[in-house]
Amino acid sequence: MSKSTEYSDSGSPVYRYSDRQRDWQPAEYGEEEWVTRIEEHVQKYIGEADSVFHEILSDIVHIDVHVIKPTPERNFYTLFTTGMSFLPMNTPEGAEGFKYAELMICLPPDWPIEQGDLENSDNYWPIRWLKMLARFPHEYDTWLGWEHTMPNGDPAEPLSEQTDMCGIILLPPLQVHEDFLTLDMGDGREINFYAIVPLYSEELDLKLKQGSDPLLDKFEEYGVDELLDVKRRNTCKGD
Template structure:
């Protein structure tokens, strides 16, 4: 596993990765029962899957993105991956039991998600991040989990032309039954589910300086959850 490049003021490790230069590797496809169990779990706690963006060309692992449309009960899109959990991540000793994960992102009901619309980077970026992050730990022999953050480049740039947010944090989703957060597979392995939440640069800096808990306190204060609002308040603007 990679060693930290440096440490933040709060003592959290910071990793910097250069562009991957490994040769192409044939992708791992999950067993049909594995994928079906994940789909069934999501269907039970979130809703029916309406469509799937099947990956045509894969490297390392085959990542598909599944889409659940808005409903009166959950008036937003839920997108989630299958494929990240086909291989174990290289977790440290203190994260034993968190080797397997899948990701999700929640988009407002007016998000433009047709095939034609997704040719526009301003609408496609959530899917791009889902696929990139799902493959990332396998590309770099590392891991991703709760409270991990990642900037959009170095220096960080806005995720799209529609927002000033320029990075992400992984957190367990709030708008779900607690039983959704992990899924025990038939062979005893456990898959954990994390939401992608966009962050402002000030929020990323605040977390590096003070740690995750004070940032999450601010999220709770301002009622921020996993449903993306590109114009939401910057919780650390004044800090």
């Protein structure tokens, strides 16, 4: 793992990572009670998962992606991970309360999500990013948290052929009750839930140059949240 040696114009550290220099590692599986508590928490505030994309072969941690189908109250798919929180992240001093996390994203009700559909990378990429990001902090001995961004490569390339968005930011989900955002596991450990929200290159640049606040102001203005819209307005176009 490369250490941070530079800072953005906003003063935030920029981390760059080279290919990992270690062998494949047998996965850590969470205790059954740990997974059950996450599932019950999501069911309480969002709904019961209808299906799960199980990993067959896992490296470091076993990441599953659970799928909640659209309902009249939430007319979109909700996808969430279990597995990221099986191990603590390597958080910096002052962020010890953010060692454990899980991720989520919401997809439109017409998103092709059957097994055969996911052979097409334009349909699969949200799941791939959930799994990749959930494993990333354990793979590189680092951490991910609120307002962290990640480009799709360097230079950043579109996430799929369906969109020009080319990176993501982690944000608290908005289409949920505020009590959903954290789960107290009762033993001093707390899981934080983050949504992955895709970004255009101009939005990535704004965050790097001016910090998160101006970008979040634009998101609030244009109603951007965890519900994916691959053709949504670029909130920084022309800035």
